[in-house]
Amino acid sequence: MELTRRDAIAALAAAGVAGGGAVLVASDRDRGSESNDDEGATNDAHEDIVETATALAPVLYPSEVDDAAEFVRTYVTGRIENDDDHRTGMADAVAALDAHASEEFESNFRELSPEQGDRLLTDVGLDRVRPDPAGSDLERIRFYLVNELLYALFSSPTGGELVGTENPPGHPGGLESYQGAQR
Amino acid sequence: MSATDQESETNGSANREPSDRADVCVVGAGPAGGIVAHSLAERGHDVVVLEAGPRFSFEERIRRMERHQRPAFDQADVWEMGGERDAFSSSGDLNYPLNDVRVKGVGGTTLHWIGYTPRFHEKDFEMDSRYGLADDWPIAYEDVRPYYAAAEREMGVAGGEDNPFAPPREESFPMDAFPASHSDATLSTACEELGIETHSIPQARNSEAYDDRSQCVGYGTCHPVCPSGAKYSGDVHVRKAEEAGARVLDRVPVQRLEHDDAGERVEAAVYATPDGTEHRQEARQFVLAGGAVETPRLLLLSESEQHPDGLANSSGAVGRYFMDHLLHMTMGVVSEETRQHQVGFSTAATHQFYDHEESTPGSFFVAFLNYAGPSPVELALENGAWGDDVVDAVSREYGTHVGTEALVEQLPDAESRITLDTSRTDDHGNPVPDVAWSIGDHGVRTGERALEVQREIMDEAGARITWSTSPRQPLSGSHPMGTTRMGADPETSVVDERLRTHDLDNLSIASSSVFTTGGAMNPTLTIAALSLKAADHVDEDL
The missing domain is CATH 3.50.50.60 (FAD/NAD(P)-binding domain)
Structure with a gap:
């Protein structure tokens, strides 16, 4: 199963990012442009978030998803592009995750293999952590990274199909499908 | 801020x-x-x-x-x-x-x-x-x-003229009713066997563009x-x-x-x-x-x-x-896919029990849920798992739920x-x-009757009941x-x-x-x- 940019835009819509397509054009342009120091720092943080999220995808997403890199890059870019609070929250969670990764593997999370990433999340007990945007390190990792990417996947039609619905709640398509027996 | x-x-x-x-x-x-x-x-x-x-x-x-x-x-x-x-x-x-x-x-x-x-x-x-x-x-x-x-x-x-139990009205509804859902068919068929008539539900939700507001598109999160x-x-x-x-x-x-x-x-x-x-x-x-x-x-x-x-x-x-x-609910699962959570509102109900002869039990109606059981998105985020495990967990829980709700009168x-x-x-x-x-006792006894009707419908539909309220412990109808x-x-x-x-x-x-x-x-x-x-x-x- 392939996750496309179109799926990412659907996921962004469910996360309240309007005009996802315009965001994508802007993000592509930004990645290719030169920047001053302040912008450079922001872009570095931006890239850290995107690369960490991209490294998390093969851990978090089911094996049926072939390649989620473009989907995740598109989604995360749209999510943090114009939302300073969310960008700060995600950057903070990336730093917390990297601290755990450094402790166990002496490396940032984005440099781990999927197997190592899965082991790390399991070792720190993230499967038993409640998400909380204002909570502990692990609770913020669960909220801003793990649940963020799971929300992106399962609120999109393609992700919904993995669990039996092409119109998951949050996706504006149910009126066309609710009378039908077939997906 | x-x-x-x-x-x-x-x-x-x-x-x-x-x-x-x-x-x-x-x-x-x-x-x-x-x-x-x-x-x-x-x-x-x-x-x-x-x-x-x-x-x-x-x-x-x-x-x-x-x-x-x-x-x-x-x-x-x-x-x-x-x-x-x-x-x-x-x-x-x-x-x-x-x-x-x-x-x-x-x-x-x-x-x-x-x-x-x-x-x-x-x-x-x-x-x-x-x-x-x-x-x-x-x-x-x-x-x-x-x-x-x-x-x-x-x-x-948006409403229909298909409710034989509704009070008299002088003109059509401003918009046509929302048609019944796929999962309504399971419970409506059971009602037919039981001699219970079902019908559409009037609701302030646009079945077409109205008053400069869009038609419903089915986000599925109405409430x-x-x-x-x-x-x-x-x-x-x-x-x-x-x-x-x-x-x-x-x-x-x-x-x-x-x-x-x-x-x-x-x-x-x-x-x-x-x-x-x-x-x-x-x-x-x-x-x-x-x-x-x-x-x-x-x-x-x-x-x-x-x-x-x-x-x-x-x-x-x-x-x-x-x-x-008093909100009484009876939830269950059936053997076929019911495609819940496509929309966030109900589309079929029965008001057959509303106008009663004896004083008690009193009025109630039963509606069928189009959002029974857990939402797949919420399940995925609450389960704790990731990777193939999260798909397994959600797939086990989502897909075959049915549910009924009854609003019950209290004095x-x-x-x-x-x-x-x-x-x-x-x-x-x-x-x-x-x-x-x-x-009060009237509320409790009417709730007992409403739960009895819900159970009859679910049994007739072949549903395995997984949960229901109890007569003395209803949920708030939020009214x-x-x-x-x-x-x-x-x-x-x-x-x-x-x-x-x-x-x-x-x-x-x-x-x-x-x-x-x-x-x-x-x-x-x-x-x-x-x-x-x-x-x-x-x-x-x-």
């Missing part, structure tokens, strides 16, 4: 000084307040609306939908309920989850309602005459009937957020009221009402601005539209030498006769009531409301009612048939708090109809 702060600072209502001259002051900007304000402003009256909560931006609704779906947030977080502002006590037989069943802000509780708009039946106005139970309303169905039709047009109701605006909410009429010249102040909770020396007319509503400053809004007429908890609370907080038990409370009925609809009881809890105060130092909710009841006798009621208080010449109430009895039909259409009626009477007095 929260989204709400940003909205309130940029909404153009930052001037919270009182108006120099107002014909009407409306307290509360939910559907009742909005409809009253619009109706009167449209007729050329100067109207000021005072709303305790904020003005929410429409664009933020999708973020609120995400908040609803992500397990880090509670139900009350979606519309920012809770904290000192909304503190309350619950001391009755049953816990009352007040902040889960209301929203404070422009649009009020309809921001998170499900949107069903049945009319009350004739019997609901005649409980004493027909059954020797409780009291008759001082008005009959026929008196409200033209207002029901007007309210259906105002709110935009508590409709991101498209296809579901009616009270902010629609607040906006129309403003366009007609009304002035709406948000985040200005009214602290008390002040009256003249004789205690016969209200002179001013005293409200507080966000910085704590108090102002007096004077007006010729006042309309309270703050719902069945805050309205009696405000009257009780406005006690004076002339009204020592609270304003408009010579009967002692203010706060008493608190009712809700008014003087001891089921709202009082002031003087041991706790809100953010302005006022005693908080205490909700002492009890449901508080009855606390400033309507009646002809000033000794036993708070407002008359014109919705004006018996005790004060220029004080009216537009709310479910005026319901003499509560029936078992969702109350908002009746609230809207009575609000239009109240507006007519206020207009006559101006």
Whole structure:
């Protein structure tokens, strides 16, 4: 199963990012442009978030998803592009995750293999952590990274199909499908 | 800064000084307040609306939908309920989850309602005459009937003519009904076998574009957020009221009402601005539209030498006769896919059991859920797992659920009531409301019958029942009612048939708090109809 940019835009819509397509054009342009120091720092943080999220995808997403890199890059870019609070929250969670990764593997999370990433999340007990945007390190990792990417996947039609619905709640398509027996 | 702060600072209502001259002051900007304000402003009256909560931006609704779906947030977080502002006590037989069943802000509780708009039946106005139970309303169905039709047009109701149990109506619904869902077929077939007739559900949700709002697109999260605006909410009429010249102040909770020396007319509503400053809004007429908890609370907080038990409370009925609809649910699973959570509203029900012969069990109706069982998105985020494990976990839980819900009638009881809890105060130092909710034997016995019917339907459908409520422990139907009841006798009621208080010449109430009895039909259409009626009477007095 392939996750496309179109799926990412659907996921962004469910996360309240309007005009996802315009965001994508802007993000592509930004990645290719030169920047001053302040912008450079922001872009570095931006890239850290995107690369960490991209490294998390093969851990978090089911094996049926072939390649989620473009989907995740598109989604995360749209999510943090114009939302300073969310960008700060995600950057903070990336730093917390990297601290755990450094402790166990002496490396940032984005440099781990999927197997190592899965082991790390399991070792720190993230499967038993409640998400909380204002909570502990692990609770913020669960909220801003793990649940963020799971929300992106399962609120999109393609992700919904993995669990039996092409119109998951949050996706504006149910009126066309609710009378039908077939997906 | 929260989204709400940003909205309130940029909404153009930052001037919270009182108006120099107002014909009407409306307290509360939910559907009742909005409809009253619009109706009167449209007729050329100067109207000021005072709303305790904020003005929410429409664009933020999708973020609120995400908040609803992500397990880090509670139900009350979606519309920012809770904290000192909304503190309350619950001391009755049953816990009352007040902040889960209301929203404070422009649009009020309809921001998170499900949107069903049945009319009350004739019997609901005649409980004493027909059954020797409780009291008759001082008005009959026929008196409200033209207002029901007007309210259906105002709110935009989609409905069908296929309900043989509905009260008489004079014209078609403004929009066609939503057709039955795929999962409805499973339960409707079972009903057919049992001799139970099913039909569509009238609802204030656009089955086509209506009143400059879009057709429903099926986000599937109607309760508590409709991101498209296809579901009616009270902010629609607040906006129309403003366009007609009304002035709406948000985040200005009214602290008390002040009256003249004789205690016969209200002179001013005293409200507080966000910085704590108090102002007096004077007006010729006042309309309270703050719902069945805050309205009696405000009257009780406005006690004076002339009204020592609270304003408009010579009967002692203010706060008493608190009712809700008892919500009984029966959930189960079947062997086939039911495709739940495609939409967030129901599309089939039966009102066959509503007009009963014997007094008890009383009225109830049963509806089929299109959102039974857990949402796949919420499951994925709550389960804790990831990778293939999360798909396995969600797939095990999602797909074959069915569910029924019944709204059940309870009778008014003087001891089921709202009082002031003087041991706790809100953010302005006022005693908080205490909700002492009890449901009575009639409610319990009617609930038993409703659960029996639900079980028969589920059994006939071959469903394995996984959970149900119990007769003495219903859920709240989220429909508080009855606390400033309507009646002809000033000794036993708070407002008359014109919705004006018996005790004060220029004080009216537009709310479910005026319901003499509560029936078992969702109350908002009746609230809207009575609000239009109240507006007519206020207009006559101006």
